[in-house]
Amino acid sequence: MDAGWCFLFLLLPSFFFLPSHTQSDSFTSVLVSQNGLDFVKNLLVNKAIASIIPLQIPRIEKSMRIPFLGGIDVVVSNLTIYELDVASSYVKLGETGVVIVASGTTCNLSMNWHYSYSTWLPPIQISDQGIASVQVEGMEIGLSLGLQSVEGGLKLSLSECGCHVKDIFIELEGGASWFYQGMVNAFKDQIGASVESTIAKKLTEGVSDLDSFLQNLPKEIPVDDQAALNVTFTSDPILRDSSITFEIDGLFTKRESNQVLKSLRKSVSSVICPGNSKMLGISVDEAVFNSAAALYYNADQWIVDKLPEQALLNTARWRFIIPQLYKKYPNHDMNLNISLSSPPLVKISEQYVGANVNADLVIDVLEANQVIPVACISLVIRGSGALKVMGNNLGGSVRLEDFSMSLKWSNIGNLHLHLLQPIVWTVIQTVFVPYANDHLEKGFPLPIIHGFTLENAEIICSSSEITVCSDVAYLDSSQQPRSHFKLPRSTTWKTNLL
Numbered sequence: 001m002d003a004g005w006c007f008l009f010l011l012l013p014s015f016f017f018l019p020s021h022t023q024s025d026s027f028t029s030v031l032v033s034q035n036g037l038d039f040v041k042n043l044l045v046n047k048a049i050a051s052i053i054p055l056q057i058p059r060i061e062k063s064m065r066i067p068f069l070g071g072i073d074v075v076v077s078n079l080t081i082y083e084l085d086v087a088s089s090y091v092k093l094g095e096t097g098v099v100i101v102a103s104g105t106t107c108n109l110s111m112n113w114h115y116s117y118s119t120w121l122p123p124i125q126i127s128d129q130g131i132a133s134v135q136v137e138g139m140e141i142g143l144s145l146g147l148q149s150v151e152g153g154l155k156l157s158l159s160e161c162g163c164h165v166k167d168i169f170i171e172l173e174g175g176a177s178w179f180y181q182g183m184v185n186a187f188k189d190q191i192g193a194s195v196e197s198t199i200a201k202k203l204t205e206g207v208s209d210l211d212s213f214l215q216n217l218p219k220e221i222p223v224d225d226q227a228a229l230n231v232t233f234t235s236d237p238i239l240r241d242s243s244i245t246f247e248i249d250g251l252f253t254k255r256e257s258n259q260v261l262k263s264l265r266k267s268v269s270s271v272i273c274p275g276n277s278k279m280l281g282i283s284v285d286e287a288v289f290n291s292a293a294a295l296y297y298n299a300d301q302w303i304v305d306k307l308p309e310q311a312l313l314n315t316a317r318w319r320f321i322i323p324q325l326y327k328k329y330p331n332h333d334m335n336l337n338i339s340l341s342s343p344p345l346v347k348i349s350e351q352y353v354g355a356n357v358n359a360d361l362v363i364d365v366l367e368a369n370q371v372i373p374v375a376c377i378s379l380v381i382r383g384s385g386a387l388k389v390m391g392n393n394l395g396g397s398v399r400l401e402d403f404s405m406s407l408k409w410s411n412i413g414n415l416h417l418h419l420l421q422p423i424v425w426t427v428i429q430t431v432f433v434p435y436a437n438d439h440l441e442k443g444f445p446l447p448i449i450h451g452f453t454l455e456n457a458e459i460i461c462s463s464s465e466i467t468v469c470s471d472v473a474y475l476d477s478s479q480q481p482r483s484h485f486k487l488p489r490s491t492t493w494k495t496n497l498l
Helices: 034-052 177-185 188-215 286-296 323-328 417-440
Strands: 028-033 055-057 060-066 070-085 088-093 097-120 123-150 153-164 167-173 220-222 227-230 243-248 252-254 280-285 301-304 334-340 345-348 353-367 370-390 393-410 452-462 465-474 491-494
Touching (some): 028 034, 034 088, 034 097, 055 188, 097 188, 123 188, 153 188, 167 188, 280 286, 301 417, 334 417, 353 393, 370 465
Antiparallel strands (some): 028 243, 088 097, 097 123, 220 227, 280 465, 301 334, 334 353, 353 370
């Protein structure tokens, strides 16, 4: 199905399958404002017209008997709508769904006409034929659609569908068309009724196709070969006078499993974009970031055997910092072994996006073919973040603000940790921070359906969540990249540490 039909579902991405959750499991919400609704309504109207033109209308036959003339047969065939123009349209949200109305619609049709009758005295048959152009004016078209969440997906139902034709003008060409114009004008009501029923039937089929499309959407966005973003809907859409809000789970999950990593249960607060000037608002709770941290957290270790100042990895450089280390292992090469002791914890406030990371740094001495651990230092690393929107991804970077140390264990006696601070700072800056930024710069996908892209995005921070406020553009299939594409200039929001 063409993405243009998905006018209410800007938030939907390319998904897989996960079980549905209760409303209390919502960690991401997406609000489509009135501007966004108008944008997708116009897109829907254009796509709907393109998908139904040309539209064939069933042939119309009419027979009658006239005294002294006999039987008269009139046939209108090959009746085709080849042009449709919508003067104005609007979308309105109700308590149970969405109403879309197109008014002042005109359409142009072409048709063939055939006319024949038989006389009984003398018994002869007379016929004529030609073509005609038809103009329909003042047509009103309306749809009433229901939306609800079913098993983590969206179900679209058609409540009402109608089409009403106000005026029809028929102009015959060919044959003795001037003679038959009045007779063919008697077909106006039948032509109008056929146009109404055919358009209504076509729209009903379109809604049914869209519902099937929605029911078959998978329910997670792949992030990489390890993780996916759970985007199952957790409740029915929330309809207000000028916006519609969708609440989704939003947390990270392991690929090809139902294991969703959650730190707490809550519902994300309502999306707030200043003045509702943007088409779309996507609110992401800090729990989403923490679920990603929990998923990627593991007990793997980073072995630091190279530094910009390589001499730091020899005990000779440490003889004044840890004399007993140099005395026990003189001129030995060293490794620094870093591992996370718990998942990083992300905190978001109005002024600050930061993360606390707990890690263990083990000092290893290399002797012959042995790696000898001699001491372990516990680290609490505090960083601040910069968030940015890159295409349809939310990414960022982190910088080191400060850290604290404590001795966890030692085989070489007590350590003067303050003397180690410059070395540890270098290790964090040259190893840990670049590794984290390499992952953060890739970002993770925001819940946007394929074919749509964010434009002029802004990032707003509030207590425990961030909101991306953005306009939206649609690229048709000819404009969409086939493989890798260059991301547009990013919108960056910089945090300041309190």
